[in-house]
Amino acid sequence: MSQDYPGDFDDNITSVADSEIRDALRLLDLKKVQNTPDLRRSLRHDLQKGVIDCNGSIIQEFGQVAEQLKRIGSTISSLNACCDDMRRQVAAARQENAPVLDEASALLTQKEDVEQKQQLLNAFNKHFVLPEDEIAVLTSTTEAIDAHFFAVLDRTKQIHADCQVLLGSENQRLGLELMEQSSRQLNSGYQKLFRWVQKEFKTLDLENPQIDSFVRRSLRTLAERPALFENCLDSFSDNRKHSLTDSFYTALTGSPASHDPTMKPIEFHAHDTLRYTGDILAWAHSTTVSERESLESLFVSEGNDMAKGIRAGRQSEPWFAMDGESFDGRKALNDLVNRNMAGVARALRQRVEQAVQGQDDSLTVYRVANLISFYRVTLAKLLGPVSSLMETLSALEEFTMRQFEALQSDHTATVQAELTQAPTDQSVPEVLNETLTQLRALMKSYDSSLTPAESREEGFKPILLQTLKPVLDACHSLANDLETPASDIFLLNCYTSARTTLQSFDFTQSFIEQIDTVVESSTCNLIEYQHAFFLHVSGLHPLLTALTPLTDSDVDLKQVHQLPPFQSAALTEASQTLDEFLPSALMDALENLKQLKDTKLAGDFTSEAADRFCEDFEFVEARLAAVDEMFAAKEDRGEMSSDNEEEERGSRDRAEVQQGEKNEWVPLRSYYPRTSGEIRVLLS
Secondary structure: OHHHOOHHHHHHOOOOOOHHHHHHHHHHHHHOOOOOHHHHHHHHHHHHHHHHHHHHHHHHHHHHHHHHHHHHHHHHHHHHHHHHHHHHHHHHHHHHHHHHHHHHHHHHHHHHHHHHHHHHHHHHHHHHOOOHHHHHHHHOOOOOOOHHHHHHHHHHHHHHHHHHHHOOOOOOHHHHHHHHHHHHHHHHHHHHHHHHHHHHHHOOOOOOOOOOHHHHHHHHHHOOOHHHHHHHHHHHHHHHHHHHHHHHHHHHHOOOOOOOOOOOOHHHHOOOHHHHHHHHHHHHHHHHHHHHHHHHHHHHHHHHHHHHHHHHHHHHOOOOOOOOOOOOHHHHHHHHHHHHOHHHHHHHHHHHHHHHHOOOOHHHHHHHHHHHHHHHHHHHHHHOOOOHHHHHHHHHHHHHHHHHHHHHHHHHHHHHHHOOOOOOOOOOOHHHHHHHHHHHHHHHHHHOOOOOHHHHHHHHHHHHHHHOHHHHHHHHHHHHOOOOOHHHHHHHHHHHHHHHHHOOOHHHHHHHHHHHHHHHHHHHHHHHHHHHHHHHHHOHHHHHHHHOOOOOOHHHHHOHHHOHHHOHHHHHHHHHHHHHHHHHHHHHHHHHOOOOOOHHHHHHHHHHHHHHHHHHHHHHHHHHHHHHHHHHHHHHHOOOOOOOHHHHHHHOHHHHHHHOOOOOOOOHHHOOOOOHHHHHHHHO
16 A cells, blocks of 8 residues: 555655554544545645644634623623622621521520420439329229239339439439338338238138239238238238148047048047057148148248348338348248147147046057157258247157156056065066066167167167166065075076067167176176086085195195095095086086076086186196105105104005005095096086
């Protein structure tokens, strides 16, 4: 394409990449110019003409714009004149209306203040003033006690509490008036609630598990007024006291309205003191448990709220004295049950005392005392140790024990009068057997009681002193009139029987130790008696008596053959006596203790005495052997000289007779040949 352009056009082209060239070429392309020689010659002129035409068009258009601007300028001038006129009019109007505007502004400000005060007053009345309908709910007796009543009461309490904030302001009059008004309303509300609760208590059925929840809430609320709360509880307690007392008498005598043949009155078994007392105590226990469970659902199920109410009541009525520093719901419940059961406790005590006074069997009376003790311990776990019912049961237990002691004293006097002499066979007196039988029943009854383990022995000790000790003392007195060994046999029979009866129970150990002292003494006496029997009947006693003071020295041994029991005739007779005794020694000794009830003890005593007899025989045997050895040794050494000849002549007549003319020593063991081994075999 460049080859057809004129030469001067070619000279002006410096670079195809020049942006102006590119724009020019693009413009030509938009005009769809044909690349012809004529066109290339006239291109410059055409372009200049086009530029001139464009400039002319622009000038013409700017002329129109200038005309429009002139018209706009005149319009603006008119507007400015109008605005100036309006500005003058506004300034004149403002100057003329300024007082009115100031007054309107002040009125608007006052309106805003009034509206704010009205909102504040409405909010104040809404918070601190009860509407008439709510005041009627709180104070009118025709309005029911329901959730709305408690809501109004709570709001009134909140108003009363919030009035304390008003008392901190400069003007306290409003706070005082509102507090006085809310106090009157609260008192009216509490009085209404108090009367309603008293009315409900008169018809309240504690057996019904679905107790009205409003009753529980009313009690919690009344706790905030201790005086009203205590009066309410007093009224409730009086009603329950009369109701329970009537129920007790109904259980005793039966209800005419009841046609159930299985439900017999308690007094139907009045002839059986133990069952009669047990039925009465069982009814009292069952009623106490039921009463406590019912009151627990009424009072303690909301124990925290009740405690909060009590604390609030102490703050509102500080002049009302209440025991303790903090409210204990369980303790208060126990106290209320105790007050409700007071009438039953009095009637129960009267009936049981009458039943016990008419009973002359000490065992039955003691069982009744243990039964009372059982229920006393059981109810103490339920009500605590301090209550009228506990005091009644403790007094009944003491009364019953005094009655038992009186009957037992009469029985003991009768027993002592019957024990005038011991049985001829030294057996256990029938009176003691009866006493032990009764004591066994008493111990079984006491063992089943709930007496603490640490005080069981001390608790039963008076019973042993009242029942068993007088009889044993009487037996001991009778034994003093008997000869030996009958006295010790009689004591052992009596005391071992008592020990056998007592040893089955762990709370009689101290008394068993006293019995063991007497048994041990009698045991020693019988062993001594059997030992003496062995010594005397066997003929060993003279020999033992003669040898006991002597020692084993040569001087003492030389004197043995001079003693009368060791002369040949006496020693030979002693040997014969021993031989006659040994075959039946044990049988003869056991015959002495045939009256002893425990044959094993008789055998043990005899065996012990036989052992001691064998030890005595070994002593005699050893001394005789020592004497024989000493003289045999001297004879071997030729020391039987003239200085002993006269002495030996007088004491050796038996040797001269048996040995003829010979002056030989005859051993003492040859006259008394039995050995200790033979003795032990024969006495084993």
